[in-house]
Amino acid sequence: MPTAIQRAALSKQSTALDKADALKKFRARFHYPQLLGKNSIYFCGNSLGLMPKGVEQAFAQECKDWALWGVEGHWKAQHPWVDYHKPFSKLLAPLCGAKPMEVVAMNSLTVNLHLALASFYRPTKTRFVILYEAQAFSSDVYALESLIKLRGLDPATCLCVVESLDSKSIVKAIDKLGDRLALVLLGGVNYYSGTFLDIKKITKAAHHVGALAGFDLAHAIGNVPLKLHAWKVDFAVWCTYKYLNSGPGAAGGLFIHEDHAKDTTLPRMAGWWGHDEKKRFDMKPGFKAIPNAEGWQLSNAPVFNLAAQRVSLLLFKEAGLDRLFKKGKRMGAFFINCLTALGASEKKEKRNYSFSILTPMDEDSRGCQLSLQIHDKKGKRLFSELEKEEIIGDWREPDVIRLTPVPLYNSYAEIFRVADALCKRAYLRL
Numbered sequence: 477m478p479t480a481i482q483r484a485a486l487s488k489q490s491t492a493l494d495k496a497d498a499l500k501k502f503r504a505r506f507h508y509p510q511l512l513g514k515n516s517i518y519f520c521g522n523s524l525g526l527m528p529k530g531v532e533q534a535f536a537q538e539c540k541d542w543a544l545w546g547v548e549g550h551w552k553a554q555h556p557w558v559d560y561h562k563p564f565s566k567l568l569a570p571l572c573g574a575k576p577m578e579v580v581a582m583n584s585l586t587v588n589l590h591l592a593l594a595s596f597y598r599p600t601k602t603r604f605v606i607l608y609e610a611q612a613f614s615s616d617v618y619a620l621e622s623l624i625k626l627r628g629l630d631p632a633t634c635l636c637v638v639e640s641l642d643s644k645s646i647v648k649a650i651d652k653l654g655d656r657l658a659l660v661l662l663g664g665v666n667y668y669s670g671t672f673l674d675i676k677k678i679t680k681a682a683h684h685v686g687a688l689a690g691f692d693l694a695h696a697i698g699n700v701p702l703k704l705h706a707w708k709v710d711f712a713v714w715c716t717y718k719y720l721n722s723g724p725g726a727a728g729g730l731f732i733h734e735d736h737a738k739d740t741t742l743p744r745m746a747g748w749w750g751h752d753e754k755k756r757f758d759m760k761p762g763f764k765a766i767p768n769a770e771g772w773q774l775s776n777a778p779v780f781n782l783a784a785q786r787v788s789l790l791l792f793k794e795a796g797l798d799r800l801f802k803k804g805k806r807m808g809a810f811f812i813n814c815l816t817a818l819g820a821s822e823k824k825e826k827r828n829y830s831f832s833i834l835t836p837m838d839e840d841s842r843g844c845q846l847s848l849q850i851h852d853k854k855g856k857r858l859f860s861e862l863e864k865e866e867i868i869g870d871w872r873e874p875d876v877i878r879l880t881p882v883p884l885y886n887s888y889a890e891i892f893r894v895a896d897a898l899c900k901r902a903y904l905r906l
């Protein structure tokens with residue numbers, strides 16, 4: 477156990493870090509779920525981000541415009557519905573390091589993944605393998621398997637799993653597959669362990685063997701800095717209900733690299749909203765793709781769904797991405813410091829639980845999320861004890877607690893409190 481002096485020093489440090497935090501005023505811009513009649517400590521932004529204040533008014537505005545204008549709202553609403561998706565490309569582009577023409581807000585992550593795969597998985601007799609990670613999110617694997625079957629191929633021969641989730645092992649696997657590899661699909665930040673991959677290096681390796689590289693950025697966007705255009709990523713998909721705080725079921729996003737986005741001859745699943753805007757209402761056959769990411773749109777924008785996203789993305793803009801990512805890193809380092817100091821074990825250990833940190837310690841290989849593996853099948857019990865301390869994290873079978881302090885609405889004092897509550901009960905196994 478740490479000494480009372482060590483504990484007091486960390487607590488004092490958290491107060492000083494909060495005092496110096498230029499982003500602390502943003503905490504007041506969110507609603508906090510109540511636990512035991514108090515604001516909870518919400519460390520669950522990796523699953524569902526908090527609701528920004530102002531979302532209610534944004535919904536109310538769309539209702540008002542619908543009531544006032546009916547169909548005319550498509551042109552006369554405060555944010556005209558016919559072009560509702562357009563400002564989102566500009567707001568999302570900095571979050572993924574893209575040109576606005578490479579980004580579109582639409583559908584949900586899995587739908588966008590299917591749309592991207594339809595364009596970018598074009599197997600030949602000799603090049604047909606898709607490489608993905610052992611701990612991939614289930615929905616991504618279902619999408620891959622179903623697409624392979626739709627193409628009349630066998631997932632057993634077309635899918636290849638890389639077991640170790642580190643960029644070096646992935647590059648090695650890519651090189652080994654060589655000219656059999658058609659596509660790499662990986663989580664930019666793995667949902668389970670929180671590992672942030674070297675997207676640039678992996679993309680380069682894929683291109684080197686003549687394959688394409690796509691990424692699921694559900695746990696990366698708004699969490700870690702991304703440069704998808706410069707890294708020459710071919711496509712990426714994401715959801716916006718986690719770090720982007722856009723609400724349950726919020727519209728996802730799609731990135732298509734400029735080199736592909738401009739190519740209107742690329743095969744795709746098409747819909748009228750991806751068709752030449754000037755001719756959209758001619759209602760004639762003969763699909764002509766918009767020469768940017770919007771060319772993958774199927775339908776008109778989900779206005780109510782996107783209304784919340786606008787409020788949240790404007791908060792990101794106001795706070796500034798550099799400042800947010802810098803604070804995110806500082807918070808992660810402080811969290812690890814607290815866990816290692818307060819969790820240090822002693823010879824005759826009295827604490828009931830023990831844990832290991834699954835997420836890489838190196839700051840370039842993680843974002844805000846720390847995944848803690850709880851040993852001896854006692855994880856669920858520890859998780860419910862934390863809930864009694866007003867802490868909301870999230871539980872992943874079979875033994876992981878994910879805890880995620882985010883720079884927009886969490887504080888250093890909360891990090892200290894969470895680490896203290898955990899380490900009073902559990903020691904860190906090295």
Ligand SMILES: Cc1ncc(COP(=O)(O)O)c(C=O)c1O
Binds near residue numbers: 615
């Ligand atoms: C990594 C990852 N991929 C895919 C999904 C599926 O997202 P959706 O239900 O929006 O399609 C999720 C959802 O949490 C996720 O975390």
